[in-house]
Amino acid sequence: MLDADHAHRRSVAVSPAASETPHPSRAEAEAAVRTLIRWAGDEPTREGLLATPARVVRAYEEWFAGYRCDPASLLSRTFEEVGGYAEPVLLRDIPLQSTCEHHMAAIRGVVHIAYLPNHRVVGISKLARLVEAFGRRLQIQERLTVEIADTLARVLQPRGVAVVVQARHECLSSRGVRQHGVSMLTRRLLGEFALEPQRREILAALAG
Numbered sequence: 453m454l455d456a457d458h459a460h461r462r463s464v465a466v467s468p469a470a471s472e473t474p475h476p477s478r479a480e481a482e483a484a485v486r487t488l489i490r491w492a493g494d495e496p497t498r499e500g501l502l503a504t505p506a507r508v509v510r511a512y513e514e515w516f517a518g519y520r521c522d523p524a525s526l527l528s529r530t531f532e533e534v535g536g537y538a539e540p541v542l543l544r545d546i547p548l549q550s551t552c553e554h555h556m557a558a559i560r561g562v563v564h565i566a567y568l569p570n571h572r573v574v575g576i577s578k579l580a581r582l583v584e585a586f587g588r589r590l591q592i593q594e595r596l597t598v599e600i601a602d603t604l605a606r607v608l609q610p611r612g613v614a615v616v617v618q619a620r621h622e623c624l625s626s627r628g629v630r631q632h633g634v635s636m637l638t639r640r641l642l643g644e645f646a647l648e649p650q651r652r653e654i655l656a657a658l659a660g
């Protein structure tokens with residue numbers, strides 16, 4: 453029977469982001485958390501912190517679940533009976549939860565996605581799952597934006613793709629320059645959406 457570590461390791465191995473170095477064991481990951489607690493100035497053996505390393509490692513499994521997911525396969529089921537629908541499909545305000553790869557601090561925001569179907573559409577939940585698959589990794593916002601847009605373009609082969617990401621970075625607010633209320637906006641427009649006047653129209657529609 454596979455234990456959770458083994459299953460985790462095996463699934464991570466299929467991730468394009470996985471390296472060739474052996475995946476650390478759960479015990480090693482928990483030991484690393486104990487080191488960070490000591491680095492922060494506290495004592496990992498006190499009662500309130502005893503179960504914390506195990507909790508943090510479980511939390512990491514959720515925050516970084518994207519490494520165990522193949523984003524392209526999320527879009528494999530499509531529907532062709534769309535009654536001739538050939539207008540853009542827009543999904544606004546998809547929640548984004550990610551982690552900044554420079555400081556491992558939270559990135560929180562929303563993603564707006566539009567695509568111009570080429571005879572087939574994808575279930576709308578799959579667009580939200582795509583955001584999760586790339587969001588739940590160590591990211592910079594620019595690459596996240598490109599990865600979402602390019603995967604949609606490659607797998608669905610629509611006539612156009614537009615992705616807008618608006619997010620706040622905790623590394624900007626809770627440390628460093630400590631700038632609160634700043635949000636970062638990134639976007640990627642492909643195919644017909646990269647051309648005027650469609651570009652202006654789709655950006656206005658995504659902005660709501």
Ligand SMILES: Nc1nc2c(ncn2[C@@H]2O[C@H](COP(=O)(O)OP(=O)(O)OP(=O)(O)O)[C@@H](O)[C@H]2O)c(=O)[nH]1
Pocket residue numbers: 552553554591592593594621623624627628629
């Ligand atoms: N372009 C981009 N920068 C990001 C993102 N997330 C964090 N950063 C920035 O990455 C930079 C890392 O800069 P460094 O100078 O190496 O690190 P640092 O000394 O911790 O920087 P400060 O945050 O300015 O204290 C910082 O300017 C962050 O604001 C992102 O998604 N995209």
Ligand SMILES: [Zn+2]
Pocket residue numbers: 552553554555556557621623624
């Ligand atoms: Zn950061």
